[in-house]
Amino acid sequence: xxxxxxxxxxxxxxxxxxxxxxxxxxxxVTDARVGFLSFIGSSKVGWMLRSKxxxxxxxxxxxxxxxxxxxxxxxxLEMALPRxxxxxxxxxxxxxxxxxxxxxxxxxxxxxxxxLADMGSxxxxxxxxxxxTDVGPLxxxxxxxxxxxxxxxxxxxxxxxxxGGRKRSESCYENTVLLNPPVDTSVMRNEVFGxxxxxxxxxxxxxxxxxxxDLPFSFxxxxxxxxxxxxxxxxxxxxxxxxxxxxxxxxxxxxMPFAGARTSGLGVGGIPYTMQDMQTEKMMVWRSDALN
Amino acid sequence: xxxxxxVRAPYDRAVVGAVDAATASDVERALSAAYALFRDRSQxxxxxxxxAILLRAAEIVASRRDAIARQAAHEGG
Numbered sequence: 001x002x003x004x005x006x007x008x009x010x011x012x013x014x015x016x017x018x019x020x021x022x023x024x025x026x027x028x029v030t031d032a033r034v035g036f037l038s039f040i041g042s043s044k045v046g047w048m049l050r051s052k053x054x055x056x057x058x059x060x061x062x063x064x065x066x067x068x069x070x071x072x073x074x075x076x077l078e079m080a081l082p083r084x085x086x087x088x089x090x091x092x093x094x095x096x097x098x099x100x101x102x103x104x105x106x107x108x109x110x111x112x113x114x115x116l117a118d119m120g121s122x123x124x125x126x127x128x129x130x131x132x133t134d135v136g137p138l139x140x141x142x143x144x145x146x147x148x149x150x151x152x153x154x155x156x157x158x159x160x161x162x163x164g165g166r167k168r169s170e171s172c173y174e175n176t177v178l179l180n181p182p183v184d185t186s187v188m189r190n191e192v193f194g195x196x197x198x199x200x201x202x203x204x205x206x207x208x209x210x211x212x213x214d215l216p217f218s219f220x221x222x223x224x225x226x227x228x229x230x231x232x233x234x235x236x237x238x239x240x241x242x243x244x245x246x247x248x249x250x251x252x253x254x255x256m257p258f259a260g261a262r263t264s265g266l267g268v269g270g271i272p273y274t275m276q277d278m279q280t281e282k283m284m285v286w287r288s289d290a291l292n
Numbered sequence: 293x294x295x296x297x298x299v300r301a302p303y304d305r306a307v308v309g310a311v312d313a314a315t316a317s318d319v320e321r322a323l324s325a326a327y328a329l330f331r332d333r334s335q336x337x338x339x340x341x342x343x344a345i346l347l348r349a350a351e352i353v354a355s356r357r358d359a360i361a362r363q364a365a366h367e368g369g
Binding site: 003004006007008009010011012013015017018019020024027028031033034035092126127128129136137138139140141170171172 | 295
């Protein structure tokens with residue numbers, strides 16, 4: 001706000017309002033004078049707010065997901081693994097498109113799990129103000145507890161804990177790799193929003209895709225393969241608003257369309273797309289004898 | 293009298309700062325001011341002015357890049 005004022009924006013054109021509770025925040029966004037709500041946050045709050053918007057108020061929602069990555073039997077693992085590790089662990093897995101579920105062909109699953117675990121274990125976890133830190137804290141202490149509980153629930157239900165699985169401090173959690181967590185565990189069904197990646201083996205690609213698609217999310221997904229037909233097949237059948245080929249699901253640049261679909265969001269973000277979403281077209285019709 | 297919201301660093305819970313929580317009358321004041329500007333086209337900023345403001349804001353952000361990045365990392369983890 002200070003920067004905008006310094007840049008010459010007059011009063012009233014951009015205002016910051018920080019309601020202390022959800023009730024007042026809801027009153028703000030559901031007011032009849034609001035033309036557009038742009039929301040980034042949890043699916044639960046986003047859809048709730050949308051359901052209460054005043055008639056005439058439009059919105060864009062951006063929530064999260066449990067981003068899937070397919071690793072085909074022919075993937076270039078040297079290229080893929082550092083990318084998948086970054087996608088899983090950077091920002092401690094707290095991006096809307098952080099890699100969460102990695103479906104690997106059974107011929108490479110053990111290798112992927114082990115090497116992802118190694119890469120994760122070598123990252124420096126800690127103080128985000130230090131240039132040497134690779135992965136910072138979770139957003140709150142209670143999140144550390146929740147992530148830990150989900151990891152151990154998965155382990156108790158049969159997942160193999162390959163690395164991590166414990167707190168590093170009150171605020172930081174170790175980069176964690178779980179191998180073959182059952183599909184109905186929290187880590188496989190809900191957005192982890194933590195440094196936890198589920199590595200799951202498959203024999204049949206379409207079965208993996210079906211499992212991947214069996215969640216209400218749809219955001220960015222990825223496939224690592226050297227085969228064009230495999231890439232196209234995944235593009236066609238994997239739920240997502242964007243399918244990255246040989247890049248992780250976290251990839252984003254300002255100018256590209258960035259959107260959640262199904263419960264993951266509404267509308268399309270990215271500079272030209274957001275501008276489009278926020279505008280309404282106004283048509284003018286001229287009728288004049290002079291135009292005959 | 294509005295309450296203060298303390299902003300704490302996720303890493304070590306150090307207090308980064310504090311901001312005023314908005315009251316119901318702050319919310320009303322903000323909505324009313326924004327809506328009044330929206331409804332009065334004579335007050336709308338011409339395109340060239342908006343472009344100039346955005347470019348200037350970008351320059352200011354660029355000149356304070358490190359401090360802003362540090363602040364964001366401190367506050368956000």
